[in-house]
Amino acid sequence: MPLFNVYPLYNVTPVAGKGLFVYDENDTEYLDLYGGHAVISIGHSHTKYVTAISDQVAKLGFYSNAVQNSLQKQLADKLEIVSDCKDYELFLCNSGAEANENALKLASFKTNKSRVVAFKNGFHGRTSAAVAATDNKNIIAPINAQQQVTILDLNDINGVKTELEKGDVCAVIVEFIQGVGGLDQATTEFFEQVDVLCKANNTFFIADEVQSGYGRSGKFFAFQHYNVTPDVISIAKGMGNGFPIGGVLIHPSIEAKFGMLGTTFGGNHLACAAGLSVLNVIQDESLIDNVHTISEYFIKIAKTIPEIKNIKGRGLMLGLEFDFEVGDLRKKLIYDYHIFTGGAANKKLLRILPPLTIKKDHINQFFEALVDAIHN
C-alpha cells in the first residue's frame, strides 16, 4: 500500500540518534539543529529517557483512564515544580493540536461563547477548532471553516478590544513566540493588555506553548517573560522528547466535570514515564541555564556574519533572516554539511530548534558550515 503522499521529503533516512546527532543507514552523522521540529528537548536516546521508557514498557505500557494511574499525578507534580506554574491542573492528551482543541473547548464550555480571536501567521494544529484558529487557508477544509474565528494582526490591541467587547469571544489564543509563522513576537504591552482585556470580558487567554514551552524560550514557558496569567496553557512537543504526549494546564478557576474532556491514549503509562524522565533531565542538567548560555553565544556569532540580516526569536527558538530564500541553503546544509535546520512560512528565515543539551562546539560546527555554504 503506498503512503498518502502529504510530506515533501528530504532524501535522508535517520535510523539512530545520540545526543545532538542522528545517523543514517550508512552511519553518516548529522548535526540536529532542528530537533525533529522542536520536539527533541533532552537529546536523542538520552540514557535516563531510554531506561525510563524501557522499564515502564516492560511493566505496563498502557491501561485506560478508567483506573488509577499514579504516574499521571507524579508527572503533574513534577511539572508544577519544574514549570513554577503553581495551582494549575493538568489534563493529558497526545499532541499539540489536541491540546489546543481541548483548550478551546474548555473556553467555550466555561464561557458559553464560541468565537475565537487568533493572530496572523499563527499555527495551532490541524484538528477542528485548532486549524480554524490557524492562519493558513490551505489547511482549512470547509468542515473546519464553520468555526467562528477572527484573525487579527499581532499587536492590534484596539482590534482585540473591539472584538472582545462584542461579548461573544470565548478565547484569545496566541503563541508568545510564533513557530511555524517565523518567530515573530508581539510587544510586552500587547500581551499584558490582552491578558487584562480577557479578564474584563469573560474570555479565556490561551497560551499555545506547544513549541515555545519546556524551556525552549529561556524560561519554562514563553509567557513567563511577561506579567500575564493564561487561563489555559497548551503543551506538547518538548514534553516527551519524541514520545507522543500533549497536555493542557488549566487554571483552578475552571472547574472539572466528569466527562468534560477525555481520551483513550492520553496520559498512558508509557507517555507519563517518558514525560517524567524529560522533566527530571531538564531539572537535573539545568537545561534552562544552558539555553541562556548557548543562545547568547549563538547570537554573538550570528551578529558577526554580514549575510544575516536579522536574528529572530529567543532562547533556543531562533531564526536567521537572510535577504534570499533559504530553501537551497537548507538543502546544502543537509546534503553537503550534514546539518539539519528548519524553515518557516517566512521563506527567508532559517530556523534553529536544537535539543536543549546543545554545546558551544555544535554552534561552532554550524557557523563554520553556514559561512562556507553561503560562499561556495
Ligand SMILES: Cc1ncc(COP(=O)(O)O)c(C=O)c1O
Ligand atoms: C505552536 C504550535 N501549536 C500547535 C502545533 C500542533 O502540534 P501537533 O503537530 O503535535 O498537533 C504546533 C506544531 O507545529 C505548533 O508549533
